[in-house]
Amino acid sequence: MATPPTARRPDALTLEVVDLIGSVVARYHDEYEEAAAEHALTGAQAKLLGLLSLDPLPMRKLAHKLKCEPSNVTGIVDRLESRGLVERRPDPNDRRVKLAAATAEGRRVARDLRESLSFAREPLAGLSEGERLALRDLLQRMLES
Numbered sequence: 001m002a003t004p005p006t007a008r009r010p011d012a013l014t015l016e017v018v019d020l021i022g023s024v025v026a027r028y029h030d031e032y033e034e035a036a037a038e039h040a041l042t043g044a045q046a047k048l049l050g051l052l053s054l055d056p057l058p059m060r061k062l063a064h065k066l067k068c069e070p071s072n073v074t075g076i077v078d079r080l081e082s083r084g085l086v087e088r089r090p091d092p093n094d095r096r097v098k099l100a101a102a103t104a105e106g107r108r109v110a111r112d113l114r115e116s117l118s119f120a121r122e123p124l125a126g127l128s129e130g131e132r133l134a135l136r137d138l139l140q141r142m143l144e145s
Helices: 012-038 045-053 061-065 072-082 102-115 119-123 129-144
Strands: 086-091 096-102
Touching: 012 045, 012 102, 012 119, 045 061, 045 072, 045 086, 045 096, 045 102, 061 072, 061 096, 072 086, 096 102
Parallel strands: none
Antiparallel strands: 086 096
């Protein structure tokens, strides 16, 4: 009887790729924390601000995306709001729901954070456009499976 593919031990190449992905994630996390600190933000505050710079979101959805309790998100939003980086507004579709939204200053800080992350951007710039497209497509495939 053949062993199901999910029960097989990973081959050496797969393990090497997993280790490399882990190293990239760790470096990204470290650099993100440093960039956040330069703006007097915690990593969680920076991540929340990055999410809100794209679209206003209800507190529950933010909690889901950050994988934390809604009460924790309230505290993070409170601190960002006190700095003028985030504001609360009623959801136009359901006035019982509050949306958190980045202010213009919050969007500027989020953009500065993204642009300051050089560890990935600089090596990626050394790849051809075709290589970057292939890497993007492979990463998307991994996330979709």
